[in-house]
Amino acid sequence: MLFVQNLIKKYGKELAVNNISFQVNEGEIAILLGPNGAGKSTTIKSIAGLLKYEGYIEICGHKNKSIDAKKIFAYVPEVSAMFDLLTVYEHLEYIAAAYGIEDYKTEAEELLERFDLSDKRAKLGKELSKGMMQKVSICCALLIKPKVILFDEPLMGLDPKAIKELKKAILELKENGASILISTHIIDSVDDFWDKVLIMKKGNIVLSGTKQELMSRNETLEELFFDVTEDK
């Protein structure tokens, strides 16, 4: 489970995230929506422990920056970065070593196959296109078999097959009880599989609720989004 309480993030005097709280339960897919500059990526990066912030963040009962938390959560950044001199497969081997995963080979092969990277396994990090980097980054995150996973604009740059596979993988993670938080501003891309939505605007969560709670409003996700984010 992911638990965020009173998260505040300032860049200098600028308030990027303004005291937000939410939680993502086990087996739940939460979508973090918002216009550009709403604070989605900052929130995700704070949860991933990459930024300094005020507030409290817990991952399955552990503080997010603790080693125990890091062992069970994964993060797919918006802009993937690879090690120049490591091949695609070596990235997976390295992640397995860095997270102390012993039996990873079968899983690694399956992931490569699934994301059409089998024939690219010997390509160096610096030779990969942006889309391929994104795929490798996703494979690395999935290899950990995380209990909490954070995606920052995960579908950007992916080809249709990879998008289909990623969506399938996300649903599998959900079935296995993982808490999933996806940040995006492309509503259509997540319309069919969300359980909870968190809509951000200017650093605040302006609407949150589960699918059941929001269904009573008889509005599509897109309509809900514009209702709360557009200035009237």
Place this chain on the structure above:
Amino acid sequence: MKPLLYILRKSIKNWILQLKKKPVMLILYILFFIILCVSLFFNKGNGSEKTILDPFLYTTIVGVVILIFTAPDLYSSINNGATFFRGADINFVFTSPTSPQKILIYGFLKQIYSSFIAIFFILFQGYTISRFSNIRPYGLMIIMFGLFIMLIFTSILKILLYSIASKSRKNKVILRNTFKFLGVIIIISYFIELYITKSPVKAIMALLNSSAIPYIPVYGWVREIIMASMNGIGFIFFVYIALIIASGALCGYIIYSMKLDYYEDVLGTTELKETAIASIRSGERVIVQTGKKTRTRKVEYTRKGKFASAIFWRQILEYKKTGFALLNIASVFYVIIAITAGFFSPVKDLAVILAGMIYLQLIFSFTSKWQKDLSNPYIFMLPDHAFKKVIYSTAVDNIKNVIDGSIVFIITGILFKSSIVLILLNIIAFASIGSLFIYGGILTKRMLGGGDNVMFTAIMRILLLVLIVAPALVLMGILYNSSSGFMGVFIAYVSFITYNLLFSGLILFLGKGVFENIEL
């Protein structure tokens, strides 16, 4: 042209304004300015300490500097294009309804600013230059002026060469062959001088002191302008300036009247430049390979470690791919340095070699492996203690220092006929100050972060590193110079090593959080 000047004006204004938000950077700029003033005004040697600089040697140094600063740059401009622009220029300037010529001028104005910044750092050589009694009091200003107009002219020439080369494949080949032809002439001349003088160093000096050089357009004239810092300003000095300005204006006119269509070529070049800037900013590397496929050896990833140690074994794997174990192209470079120093160094003292190596280490401290790890989020998310992460991510750099030190000091030690103990002391001293550079680098990275201005951040980091290692160097210098026998030398080295190790440890604790937050 007005909107383009607006970009320049606003960029400079905002750069100044942002300093208000970054007080650390502001303090460092002030510190930088103070150091500059100290090196310029308060550090001048008194008359009795002054020495004479051999004019023959000075002419050679000036010639070498001009060659190094221009020849590779001009040649690469034919192949890779002039790189005045950034990604934002392509997005917002190239697509705007502005003529290509005006955009070139805009790029050129940006280049003047960069050239000015580059020349500014020569002021740090003020102290060295003031030590020579035969350099005029205004010598430093002359040197700066000479190099400044040289860099500006080179920028214009680069655009011209690039514009000509991008017109057709044939032009490119002709220009490239012209450069090769000039290169061959220099090499042949060198061998003729070598045959006459029978000394490699004297041959270079004779070549660069040739009476034909002042007749070489622009670059020969630049040398004459710079030499006025020793010979004084005369009428011919102003003639050379006028000639260079006229040449620049002529090149500019040719460019302006050409039907330019360089956008497509600039796109690729700018992309490379953006990659290079991103790499430097993240501390990855200073030199970015351009478009060439990386050559790597096939190596089995057998030992992988666990948690933080996985970083160490991954770095070892990367080294194995580009070399043999921890021996790579840098090792070959060190072998060449060691052999050259061993045979040609006028002073057969390992401490002098150590001083030179420390200087090199300072320059290369930006290419260390740990810095590359900061460029992606894996290291921050790796589930292990911050301290272990720092230790494992710097272990390879420390081992590499021991290896490089061993290469240099064993070779020079044997050629100097030094004792084994002294060779060992130098290796340990080199490795220990190497670790001070590594952990000092981590601390400066924590303090300064990535920085928006690549060059200034790099200079600030160097200055901070110098401040960290300065006490060790002063300690070593005082103890070494006051020692009379072997015991004194031994004490000097041991004190130096002890300082380095103690402070490395201390700084390691202060900087260990560097791999905890991506936000530095």
